Amino acid sequence: MPFTIAIDGPAASGKGTIARALAAHFGFHHLDTGLLYRAVGARGGDPVAAARGLTAADLARDDLRSAEAGQAASRVAAIAEVRAELIVFQRRFARQEPGAVLDGRDIGTVICPGAEVKLYVTASDRVRAARRARELGADADEMLAQLRERDARDAARAVAPMRPAADAVLLDTSDMTIEAAFAVARDTVATRL
Ligand code: C5P
Numbered sequence: 001m002p003f004t005i006a007i008d009g010p011a012a013s014g015k016g017t018i019a020r021a022l023a024a025h026f027g028f029h030h031l032d033t034g035l036l037y038r039a040v041g042a043r044g045g046d047p048v049a050a051a052r053g054l055t056a057a058d059l060a061r062d063d064l065r066s067a068e069a070g071q072a073a074s075r076v077a078a079i080a081e082v083r084a085e086l087i088v089f090q091r092r093f094a095r096q097e098p099g100a101v102l103d104g105r106d107i108g109t110v111i112c113p114g115a116e117v118k119l120y121v122t123a124s125d126r127v128r129a130a131r132r133a134r135e136l137g138a139d140a141d142e143m144l145a146q147l148r149e150r151d152a153r154d155a156a157r158a159v160a161p162m163r164p165a166a167d168a169v170l171l172d173t174s175d176m177t178i179e180a181a182f183a184v185a186r187d188t189v190a191t192r193l
Pocket of ligand 1: 011033034035037038070073074075077078103104105106107150154
């Protein structure tokens with residue numbers, strides 16, 4: 001049976017970095033599920049059709065990392081039919097041997113409710129805005145406003161809102177180095193393997 005690690009949390013919480021590092025450490029597959037919504041948002045046109053026709057090549061576009069692509073992703077991610085179209089791909093990914101790490105907003109709650117390990121990674125919005133501003137070379141105040149708008153939309157939507165699963169381990173990385181956060185995540189996984 002494959003082993004599944006579900007990592008959720010808001011943008012720039014460190015969840016992507018932790019997910020990649022866990023996958024490398026344990027030899028698991030990794031899927032950044034935000035890329036699916038970013039690719040749908042970036043396609044334009046009918047988002048449901050875009051979600052239905054999504055291919056691996058769509059996920060490799062360089063422009064998906066921008067703040068604009070993040071905002072567009074968050075808008076299409078609130079559409080129930082878009083989310084429904086993306087479920088099968090994500091669940092199939094999660095079943096790969098020997099295991100998989102998926103990071104997003106609803107992995108522990110909706111996509112992989114039976115995951116062996118669930119982590120909910122957070123950080124204060126000021127810390128997250130400062131991190132994202134450094135990464136993108138953007139203004140921290142502008143990033144803070146954008147993150148707050150996106151968090152509010154992701155947490156308030158009717159379908160698969162961003163929230164920790166009841167059985168998730170909470171990891172607040174506000175005052176942690178990425179190495180320290182990874183060590184906590186790695187030890188959490190190691191005790192359940
Ligand atoms: O994680 P990332 O910032 O790339 O996600 C972009 C947007 O995609 C999020 O703001 C959220 O609206 C949406 N998303 C989602 N469910 C996921 C992953 C991302 O709704 N599992």
